[in-house]
Amino acid sequence: MTSTTNVSAGLTAEHRxxxxxxxxxxxxxxxxxxxxxxxxxxxxxxxxxxxxxLDMRVPGRRAAVxxxxxxxxxxxxxWHFAPYVWHLGAEAMSPVRAYEFDAEAVRALCxxxxxxxxxxxxxxxxxxxxxxHASRARLLDLYAPYGGGSPV
Numbered sequence: 001m002t003s004t005t006n007v008s009a010g011l012t013a014e015h016r017x018x019x020x021x022x023x024x025x026x027x028x029x030x031x032x033x034x035x036x037x038x039x040x041x042x043x044x045x046x047x048x049x050x051x052x053x054l055d056m057r058v059p060g061r062r063a064a065v066x067x068x069x070x071x072x073x074x075x076x077x078x079w080h081f082a083p084y085v086w087h088l089g090a091e092a093m094s095p096v097r098a099y100e101f102d103a104e105a106v107r108a109l110c111x112x113x114x115x116x117x118x119x120x121x122x123x124x125x126x127x128x129x130x131x132x133h134a135s136r137a138r139l140l141d142l143y144a145p146y147g148g149g150s151p152v
Contacts, residue, residue, distance in 0.1 A: 010074075010123030018116055022106060023099040028092040034075065037089045042103050044076035050096030054088045063089060067131060079103035080124045 011019065026045070028034065034045065037057055045052075052075050055063035066088055069075055075098070078086045084103065110117030 010126060011119055015116055015119045018109065018113070019101070019106065019120070020099070022109065023101055026098055026100045028096040028098070030092055030094050030096075032092045032096075034090040034092065035086045037086050039086055041076060041078035041084045041086045043100055044074065044079050044103060044106075045098040045100050047071055047073050047075060048097040048099065050098075051093040052090050052096055052098075053093050054090050056088050067134065068093070074124070074127050077124050077128050080107075080121070 023046075025048075028050075034052065035041065047070055049071065052069045054066045054069065054075075056066055058064050075090055076086070078084060080103075106120065110120050
């Protein structure tokens with residue numbers, strides 16, 4: 001878990017409080033699908049306990065796990081960017097307790113308070129950048145010749 005994906009590292013105390021005012025506590029049993037790739041992204045979560053995997057569909061095969069998320073991490077960023085469609089799927093790998101947020105309500109808060117909106121956009125952007133960087137590193141580990149050195 002990188003610190004910038006953790007909500008406490010991504011928002012000031014004031015902005016965290018603002019966000020938490022619209023949170024609701026939810027629980028998921030192991031094996032519960034939180035969302036499916038290609039469907040409408042209308043909410044997001046911050047994990048309190050448990051583990052959630054992000055996955056992507058692979059034609060003719062089981063979904064490929066892209067990342068594993070745990071305590072304090074943001075699950076879902078597609079809600080923040082039009083057209084608000086999930087780019088991946090997500091499943092609870094263990095019992096999960098989380099804070100759930102209605103995306104439309106959070107976007108409305110962002111529109112009403114530009115400072116809050118900027119903070120949320122920066123936080124979500126860092127999460128996306130961290131996950132892109134982690135994915136790139138995994139791809140290099142898998143496919144780069146001899147551990148990713150320069151081509152011969």
